[in-house]
Amino acid sequence: MDFRQIKEKIDAICKARGLEEYKMVFSGSSGLSASATGRAISDTSIEVSSALTFTAVVNGRGGSSSTNIFDDESLEALVDSAIDNGSSLEGKSKCYIFEGSPSYESIPECSYQEPEMSQIVDKVLEIQNQMLDADPRVQEGSDSTIFSEKSTICLANSKGLLLENTCGSTGYYQSAVVKEGEEVKLGMDIAIRDINEIKLDNCVNEAIAKLGSGPTKTRKANIVMSSDCMRMMLSAFSPIFFGRYATLGMSLLKDKEGQSIASPVVTLVDDPFEATSPCPIQFDADGVATYRKSIIEKGILKTLLYSISSAEEAGKKTTGNSGPFLGAEGTSLFSFYLEAGDKTEDELYALAGDDGICVKEMKGLHAGANASTGDFSIECAGFEISGGKLGKSVTSFTISGNFYELLKSIEALGDKVEFGTPHGYTRIGSPSALIRDISIAG
Amino acid sequence: MLSKSLINEVLDAALSTGADFAEVFLENTEDKYIQMVDNAIHRIQGSTVCGMGLRIYKGLRTVYGSTGDLSPNGVLSLARNVAGVFSDAPTTQRTEFAERIPANISPVKIVSSSISNKRKIDLVRKANDAARAYNSEISQVQTTYLDTDRRFWIANSEGLYTADRQIRTRLSCSATASRGSENQSGFYGPGRQAGLEVFLEQIDPADIGREAARIAMVNINAGYCKAGQYPVAIENAFGGVIFHEATGHSLEATQVAYGVSEFCGKIGQLVANPKVTAIDDGTIPNAWGSINIDDEGRPGQRNVLIENGVLKSYMIDTFNARRMEGFKPTGNARRQNFSFAPTSRMTNTYIAPGTDSDEDIIGSIEYGLYAKNMGGGSVNPAT
Numbered sequence: 057m058d059f060r061q062i063k064e065k066i067d068a069i070c071k072a073r074g075l076e077e078y079k080m081v082f083s084g085s086s087g088l089s090a091s092a093t094g095r096a097i098s099d100t101s102i103e104v105s106s107a108l109t110f111t112a113v114v115n116g117r118g119g120s121s122s123t124n125i126f127d128d129e130s131l132e133a134l135v136d137s138a139i140d141n142g143s144s145l146e147g148k149s150k151c152y153i154f155e156g157s158p159s160y161e162s163i164p165e166c167s168y169q170e171p172e173m174s175q176i177v178d179k180v181l182e183i184q185n186q187m188l189d190a191d192p193r194v195q196e197g198s199d200s201t202i203f204s205e206k207s208t209i210c211l212a213n214s215k216g217l218l219l220e221n222t223c224g225s226t227g228y229y230q231s232a233v234v235k236e237g238e239e240v241k242l243g244m245d246i247a248i249r250d251i252n253e254i255k256l257d258n259c260v261n262e263a264i265a266k267l268g269s270g271p272t273k274t275r276k277a278n279i280v281m282s283s284d285c286m287r288m289m290l291s292a293f294s295p296i297f298f299g300r301y302a303t304l305g306m307s308l309l310k311d312k313e314g315q316s317i318a319s320p321v322v323t324l325v326d327d328p329f330e331a332t333s334p335c336p337i338q339f340d341a342d343g344v345a346t347y348r349k350s351i352i353e354k355g356i357l358k359t360l361l362y363s364i365s366s367a368e369e370a371g372k373k374t375t376g377n378s379g380p381f382l383g384a385e386g387t388s389l390f391s392f393y394l395e396a397g398d399k400t401e402d403e404l405y406a407l408a409g410d411d412g413i414c415v416k417e418m419k420g421l422h423a424g425a426n427a428s429t430g431d432f433s434i435e436c437a438g439f440e441i442s443g444g445k446l447g448k449s450v451t452s453f454t455i456s457g458n459f460y461e462l463l464k465s466i467e468a469l470g471d472k473v474e475f476g477t478p479h480g481y482t483r484i485g486s487p488s489a490l491i492r493d494i495s496i497a498g
Numbered sequence: 499m500l501s502k503s504l505i506n507e508v509l510d511a512a513l514s515t516g517a518d519f520a521e522v523f524l525e526n527t528e529d530k531y532i533q534m535v536d537n538a539i540h541r542i543q544g545s546t547v548c549g550m551g552l553r554i555y556k557g558l559r560t561v562y563g564s565t566g567d568l569s570p571n572g573v574l575s576l577a578r579n580v581a582g583v584f585s586d587a588p589t590t591q592r593t594e595f596a597e598r599i600p601a602n603i604s605p606v607k608i609v610s611s612s613i614s615n616k617r618k619i620d621l622v623r624k625a626n627d628a629a630r631a632y633n634s635e636i637s638q639v640q641t642t643y644l645d646t647d648r649r650f651w652i653a654n655s656e657g658l659y660t661a662d663r664q665i666r667t668r669l670s671c672s673a674t675a676s677r678g679s680e681n682q683s684g685f686y687g688p689g690r691q692a693g694l695e696v697f698l699e700q701i702d703p704a705d706i707g708r709e710a711a712r713i714a715m716v717n718i719n720a721g722y723c724k725a726g727q728y729p730v731a732i733e734n735a736f737g738g739v740i741f742h743e744a745t746g747h748s749l750e751a752t753q754v755a756y757g758v759s760e761f762c763g764k765i766g767q768l769v770a771n772p773k774v775t776a777i778d779d780g781t782i783p784n785a786w787g788s789i790n791i792d793d794e795g796r797p798g799q800r801n802v803l804i805e806n807g808v809l810k811s812y813m814i815d816t817f818n819a820r821r822m823e824g825f826k827p828t829g830n831a832r833r834q835n836f837s838f839a840p841t842s843r844m845t846n847t848y849i850a851p852g853t854d855s856d857e858d859i860i861g862s863i864e865y866g867l868y869a870k871n872m873g874g875g876s877v878n879p880a881t
Contacts (some may be wrong), residue, residue, distance in 0.1 A: 107566075125566070149540055259616050305681075497725035
């Protein structure tokens with residue numbers, strides 16, 4: 057069903073209920089994917105989905121409910137449920153219906169053309185065969201997937217605001233399993249890319265380089281954290297930059313704006329229009345115009361991230377970071393990344409010195425990283441750094457410390473930012489980083 | 499949700515291009531989420547997820563499609579698109595439905611989704627108040643209530659027609675203790691496959707708040723552990739998560755069927771200390787992971803995975819059973835929702851009791867660590 061038809065029905069239901077303030081966000085998406093294992097396609101999928109989140113303002117607070125059924129009865133139940141939810145809310149947190157920003161960034165109309173399933177199938181078999189042929193140690197259990205998704209977000213509210221954004225992208229991931237003797241290692245590539253530009257990248261070489269790995273000794277050492285791993289750390293600890301977390305005392309950055317919280321080489325940015333983003337977006341879940349901002353600039357905390365509601369609670373202005381679009385109100389990131397430094401990878405290894413470690417792989421951040429305390433203890437794999445150069449592969453060691461301290465211990469950053477695959481409109485990026493004196497348990 | 503005749507039309511369309519198996523999965527799930535933070539009910543969110551997943555097999559290839567449009571046009575269009583991935587003549591005819599009604603191993607006394615927000619909020623408030631009263635250094639408390647009411651129907655071309663309803667209820671509390679510039683947290687969040695009676699009659703919500711606060715206070719008074727290698731004794735109960743993560747996932751057919759688990763080809767071999775017997779049991783009444791039927795319609799089972807150190811079984815869904823010659827599905831199929839094809843996953847996994855007492859285990863360690871609780875973890879099954 058077309059969103060405008062749904063909106064008209066909901067407007068009528070709200071009018072009948074006497075509900076004056078409300079907003080709704082509709083998401084519609086379609087996706088295709090194909091995966092190959094061995095030398096054959098193992099599975100393909102076709103997805104068409106849609107969902108609607110409705111928020112009713114009751115006594116100044118927003119109760120919400122969501123559904124993916126759009127018949128009259130379900131839409132009435134949706135509105136009634138949101139009103140019921142809103143009537144039980146308490147506390148200082150208010151819900152504001154926004155009349156719209158004076159202007160919104162102009163972004164090109166989405167021209168993304170979804171590939172045909174046959175094109176996806178042919179390409180995924182091509183890169184799977186490239187992977188299997190790359191080295192005799194690559195196992196049949198290695199797999200490749202190519203996916204395509206196109207989605208539209210529509211936001212409307214009782215003040216007449218109506219905003220829409222459509223984006224789409226194709227991406228892939230490849231997981232290379234290599235075996236030598238009894239030792240098995242894994243290498244992985246994952247990226248958003250035009251289907252015609254997808255080809256075997258680095259996963260086989262990465263897996264082979266890990267062969268022959270051993271333990272490392274317990275010590276404090278300088279580490280070079282790969283861009284992948286830095287990105288995972290930023291993702292795990294991103295809530296400390298949310299204004300609401302700080303207001304609630306769950307981030308130690310409350311009232312630290314203007315203070316030094318990180319090394320001077322650190323500039324942390326959130327940018328809805330980052331040049332390589334497949335999904336630029338001109339509004340947040342409140343309908344506020346989005347914009348690029350530095351959260352940390354040369355080590356100084358410039359701002360936390362706010363929605364209208366969380367900004368009001370903290371006595372600040374919204375930064376256009378309300379989200380997610382579907383579900384209850386919170387804080388969202390767009391392209392959230394550490395700006396690049398000026399060092400090549402080799403220069404970072406050289407700066408690490410004689411007894412360093414390059415961390416290339418992390419596991420279990422959902423359990424080993426605590427955003428409310430900043431503490432982390434994470435299983436890693438990587439390479440020793442000896443004489444300023446990468447040495448032997450090492451595995452099953454743990455790095456531990458505190459993220460707030462880690463920000464201050466970043467001594468240098470690599471010259472290339474790499475982004476992970478997007479989750480909705482959020483993607484996180486980082487260059488590699490040289491970090492001093494991290495505790496390592498071998 | 500759909501008439502049997504429409505489901506038959508969907509299955510026929512799905513089989514029309516050479517698939518040898520087709521399966522329809524229909525779902526209607528209602529969730530309720532209530533969160534209290536800063537002493538106030540901050541968020542109440544309800545959601546309904548409803549739709550159809552359609553899967554076909556052709557040998558070792560599978561095609562999956564999903565849609566939230568349950569109109570005849572919507573589901574038949576999906577069936578044609580899914581079938582369109584193949585282009586052969588039909589090879590398999592649908593078998594007439596023989597309806598099965600699963601036995602209910604997890605009785606529910608009070609259906610959570612039928613109860614007002616107010617009664618649920620009372621439970622949340624009890625947990626919150628108990629956590630805050632525990633110690634003056636508890637600076638923040640976040641309490642969350644969640645209930646899920648999942649109804650699903652499964653029909654396939656082999657004549658299966660069945661349905662079930664899974665109701666789960668959870669109350670969790672996260673307490674933050676603050677001292678100077680340091681925060682530490684504690685979390686406790688029991689849940690059951692049951693209704694609201696869990697927190698009205700069986701578990702006192704105040705105990706949940708106190709336990710979260712107690713953990714936070716232990717952590718704020720704790721020092722940091724010196725990095726190194728230690729002998730470790732692991733507490734029972736949630737300590738079993740180390741088996742779940744480090745071994746359980748590697749025994750799922752998702753990995754084993756593709757040869758990317760360290761346990762491939764090791765049935766009958768000693769893979770653990772003979773003291774270790776590991777079990778995945780989907781038949782424990784009202785346990786969180788229990789199932790009357792799995793997401794392919796097979797009854798839940800008790801599967802002994804490792805017995806006295808010897809590998810006995812994997813956890814297998816129907817598609818991966820095709821890849822694993824000599825193995826049958828084990829009632830472990832699960833899907834996140836109708837948008838996802840099922841895969842093999844654990845139900846309730848645990849290590850069976852041994853003969854050593856806690857005192858003997860701790861007494862055997864001259865200097866080491868006692869892991870009282872664990873946050874979870876992850877594993878690379880291939881390595």
